[in-house]
Each structure stands twice: as C-alpha cells, then as structure tokens.
Amino acid sequence: MSRHEVSHLRRTLVSAPRLRLLERLQAESPQTAPRLAASVGLHHNTVREHLDRLVDDGLVVRTTEHRTVRGRPQVLYSAARGLDGASASARAQTGRAIELGRAYRRSFPQGPRESAGPGEVGPAAESAADAQLDVLEDYLDRCGFDPRVDRDALEIRLSCPFEGMRSELSESLCTVDRRVVCSVLARVEGPLAVTGITPTGEAGACVLTMERG
Numbered sequence: 001m002s003r004h005e006v007s008h009l010r011r012t013l014v015s016a017p018r019l020r021l022l023e024r025l026q027a028e029s030p031q032t033a034p035r036l037a038a039s040v041g042l043h044h045n046t047v048r049e050h051l052d053r054l055v056d057d058g059l060v061v062r063t064t065e066h067r068t069v070r071g072r073p074q075v076l077y078s079a080a081r082g083l084d085g086a087s088a089s090a091r092a093q094t095g096r097a098i099e100l101g102r103a104y105r106r107s108f109p110q111g112p113r114e115s116a117g118p119g120e121v122g123p124a125a126e127s128a129a130d131a132q133l134d135v136l137e138d139y140l141d142r143c144g145f146d147p148r149v150d151r152d153a154l155e156i157r158l159s160c161p162f163e164g165m166r167s168e169l170s171e172s173l174c175t176v177d178r179r180v181v182c183s184v185l186a187r188v189e190g191p192l193a194v195t196g197i198t199p200t201g202e203a204g205a206c207v208l209t210m211e212r213g
Contacts, residue, residue: 009143012057018050026179029078051077058090082186094135094187101134128190139184160204
C-alpha cells in the first residue's frame with residue numbers, strides 16, 4: 001500500500017465530524033446518538049450515519065441499554081476497547097491478520113525457540129505476542145502508515161500518510177490514533193501493551209513502542 005494512498009480506514013477518521021464523535025466517545029462512553037449530536041452540533045440522523053461508519057470499521061461499539069423499568073431501551077455507543085462487541089467486519093479482519101501471520105511464520109521459520117527459564121517469556125506468551133503484532137501491523141498497513149516492525153525491540157516505525165496535508169484536525173487525529181492503536185492491540189489477549197508513539201525528528205516519522213506487561 002502506498003503511503004500516499006488514503007485507505008477506507010483513513011477516510012473514516014479524516015472526516016471532521018467522525019473524528020470529533022470518536023474523540024468524545026474515547027473521553028466518555030457510552031453515549032446516545034442524540035447526546036452526541038448535541039455535543040457536535042449536528043442533526044441526530046447525520047450523527048447516526050457517521051456512527052454506523054465507525055461501527056463498521058470496528059472503532060465504535062453499538063449496544064442496547066438494559067432497562068429495569070418500562071420504556072424503550074436506548075441505543076448506546078462506546079469507543080472500542082478491544083474485540084468485545086466489535087463489528088463482524090472487525091472480527092473477521094482480526095482473524096485474517098492472525099492467520100496470515102501464522103502462514104508467514106510457517107513459510108519463513110526463524111528456528112526453534114528454546115524453553116523459557118525462570119522469569120523468561122515462554123513459547124505460549126511469544127505466540128500471543130506474535131498474534132498481537134500481526135493484528136496491529138495489519139491495521140497500520142491498511143491505514144497507510146507503512147509500518148516497519150522490529151519484533152525483538154518491540155518497536156514499529158511509522159510514516160504518516162498525511163504528512164504535507166496538515167490541518168486543524170492533525171492534533172486530534174494523532175490523539176485519536178494513539179487510543180485506537182491501543183484498542184487494536186487489545187483485540188488479541190496477550191502480553192504486549194503500547195507505551196508510546198514518539199516523533200523521530202524526521203518529517204512524518206514516528207516510532208510506536210511496546211512492552212511486555
């Protein structure tokens with residue numbers, strides 16, 4: 001994928017209304033569509049269309065309120081925190097990314113892993129970490145970040161697909177991206193956690209760092 005190609009996933013968040021909606025849900029979830037509409041100054045039908053797109057891309061989760069009193073249950077929206085409740089398309093993509101990663105390692109084996117000693121990471125934990133990295137690399141690639149993964153150092157070098165297209169959305173987009181990356185990594189149960197995304201000093205380049213938790 002070319003770093004200058006704006007993918008479907010990136011188009012989802014380049015929209016200012018959708019970016020603001022996800023930013024609000026990341027700060028406070030769950031919320032109803034009318035409440036979100038009031039907070040961003042849009043008609044609730046327009047907001048529902050934007051929320052449907054965010055749900056389809058696995059960035060937002062839609063649930064139905066559980067009521068203990070009479071009345072129609074409300075539809076609630078939350079920022080995705082992993083795979084629980086995510087859309088069918090997000091689940092399917094996660095499964096595909098894991099299978100592709102496994103197939104690659106079968107085709108290009110790195111040699112047998114030694115048994116772990118006390119305090120070391122064993123094969124099961126390594127396998128879970130591999131799956132987490134497979135899903136995260138797949139997501140970043142589909143977003144156009146041209147990820148270059150160093151699995152030993154637990155670092156991913158990123159190239160911003162929107163360098164040279166800076167706007168008033170840039171700061172919000174970077175903040176939302178950091179939180180989305182954490183939720184994508186959490187789609188697979190494993191030992192890795194994101195510790196930061198830091199600019200390298202080169203134009204449009206950042207390094208995403210992780211640690212075993």
